[in-house]
Amino acid sequence: MKWFQKSHIIFSVMVFLMIGLISYFGLLIIQYPLIGIDVEQRNGNWVVEQVYDKGWAARNPIEKGDIVQLINGIDPDEHKTVARFHYLEKAKSITIIDQQAYTNTYAVSYTSEDIQLIIYLLLPILFCLSTFLLGLYFYYGKKEEKNSVMILIAFLFSLGLCYLSAPASARADLIGRITVTMTFPGSLILLIHFLKNYFQQYHLYFVKGSSIKRLYIAYFLLLIALSSNFLFGKIHSFMRMVELGFFIFLVCFLIFLLTRLNIRHKNSEGKVIIQILSTAFVIGFSPFVILYAVPHIFWGRALLSAEITSMFLLIIPLAFVYLQIAEKLFDIEFLLGRLQYYALLSFSFTIFSTIILALTFKIRFISSSAFLFSLFVFIGSILFLYIKEFIDYRMRHHLFSRKNHVESNLYTFFQKTKHETKVERFIEKLMIEVKEVLRVREVHYLKVEESKDLDTWTVQNKRTFSSTSFINEIEQVDWKNCHPGLLIEVRTGFCVVIGENHQMKEVIFCGLKKHKTTLNIQEKIWLKNIAYFSSILLENFQLIEGLFKEIEHYHKKKQVENDSYPSWLSRLLFSLSEKERMNLSIDLHDTILQDQFQLLRDIESIEIKITDPILKNELYLIKETVLDNIHLIRETCNELRPPFLNELGLIQSIQNLIKRVKLSSNFLLHAELDSTIQKIKPEYELTIYRVFQELLNNAMKHSKASVVKISLKNKDEGLILTYLDNGIGICMSELNDSFKTMGIYGIKERVRCMGGEIEIESAPNNGFKVQIIFKQGVN
Structure with missing residues (x-):
């Protein structure tokens, strides 16, 4: 409080002083125009030493060497500004004796046009x-x-x-x-x-x-x-x-x-x-x-x-x-970056304008006037460019039609085609977009291939065109060093490369506009950009189509020859499956599980308010059911997404899995994990964990065993996983052969895609034994 009072007093003094000085200086400036005369005392007279350009004296016939006889009707020695500072200021009238000995009295005042x-x-x-x-x-x-x-x-x-x-x-x-x-x-x-x-x-x-x-x-x-x-x-x-x-x-x-x-x-x-x-x-x-x-x-x-x-x-x-x-x-960094760009543009214009001014008005190029003019032109040009950019952003949508607003079309086109996966459909939409935006007469998609003699190029799909007048021009172009996004101008129009593959180029040809006019700079830039980005999309589309065809080929081969998927494909499908499992686990945790927690808190808040023992007991049963649901959802999330596998490592995660199985199973579980296994390659960790998880799930759901033994041991640079139970077993010909479920077939596929070996021994009423060998896996 004391500090506030102290600061308030200081601030009040500053405010009153500020107001007083503003009033004093304002009245002083209004009362006395700036005269702008330096004087020196010579032989008992006050002589004009200098007349400043911007003062009142510069606009009157007062020159250096004139004698100041009177100031406000009194002797100059008695005027304070002259006596103290040798400046002739704060005067209402001045009597001057010029160098021709004429005496003139001037009234000092502002003029109506005084700047x-x-x-x-x-x-x-x-x-x-x-x-x-x-x-x-x-x-x-x-x-x-x-x-x-x-x-x-x-x-x-x-x-x-x-x-x-x-x-x-x-x-x-x-x-x-x-x-x-x-x-x-x-x-x-x-x-x-x-x-x-x-x-x-x-x-x-x-x-x-x-x-x-x-x-x-x-x-x-x-x-x-x-x-x-x-x-x-x-x-x-x-x-x-x-x-x-x-x-x-x-x-x-x-x-x-x-x-x-x-x-x-x-x-x-x-x-x-x-x-x-x-x-x-x-x-x-x-x-x-x-x-x-x-x-x-x-x-x-x-x-x-x-x-x-x-x-x-x-x-x-x-x-x-x-x-x-x-x-x-x-964004100050953006503005400063723009300043460098605009300053570079303005510099050339400033130099050109200054040269024109100097030649027109015969002003020295190196002078204060030329410098000031250059400075104002330079700063004005930069400000103009900043203002233009702002106006373009605010008003461009209203000043230009959609067909001429090519930047907006570029964004809109890729928004419309972002979900497209067919190459033919994308090229068809691209040709329509080019024709609508550039308003050209014709647009064609060409495949230009290098001939065997390596000297000429030939349009492969020329037979699909009714008019072939432009084909000869395109075949005369050397396409060898033409890459996606490059614009080639021919007599009848423009060509732009949208894709390349070995000795073949994919080209979009667009003719001239309706009035046989060429493309402007903005349209050329747009055509180059859309071609370059389209080439990237086309390359991805072609890779996706090739992948689909290869998957379809393996699927048909598997149905005919009862063959397995290649290991890379199995690894890809398992990776996609794991991603979906993780997404589902996150959704369960963030939605249903949180709702269950909120329901539990609501039940507990109601339970406190109720005194009836019968209702309390019913609420208790509901509360226990909710707790069971929470536990079940957590277990489901843990199965979908292995908890802390990256943080704890494989061995600790498997130990946590074994503890959960022991709590929920009705058989004796003997687990042996090699303590020398410290670091396993990341790509093997999830596979081994999933194999453990599926083997133990099968033991709980199907084996009806009383004793289960499972182990993971280190051997050279590889790993050996062994599973054995005394359950009802299974006929080897009845093993589940569906890739859609995580049965024994799923385990076999996981092991095979990681380059491992698996052996399964089982018979009805004779237990179940699995041995898996990973020849690699330990770092």
């Missing part, structure tokens, strides 16, 4: 009010972390006052001079201080506290040097260079800190925040540093005024507002 009111009053007032309102927003909208917020508010107020006090300082106002001197470098130090606390909240190191202290010490030393200079005399140009140099150093230091932070945390979740702030600071400070500060230091003249370049600083507080209110951050 000073915009540059030195309207823009600074708007900027300052914006920072003031943002400060209010942060104070009342951010209740936590008051220490960081107060520093941010101080930065915003300081930035706004710096901008507004600059015109007052130019009018040689003492309060304006003091304000701009304090806020110009001070606002940047406050920003660095705030960023230290801001990133510290996210556990990101930005800068040491000792470095902040050193910056404040350097700042106060600079203030002492500057104040001793302008309080007692004219500010030397050297001290102004020192002030600008210190500001440039702070900007470079800030960019260095942000770059270091970005490199250290480029893979962290906060990288987007760092990139957004870095971009905002670069855009905000670069115009002032590049176009004003650096040229002013080295050449004594800025390329663009401080009032214009400082407007970009408003981007910085707006970036903080965006980070506070945005639920989702925009």
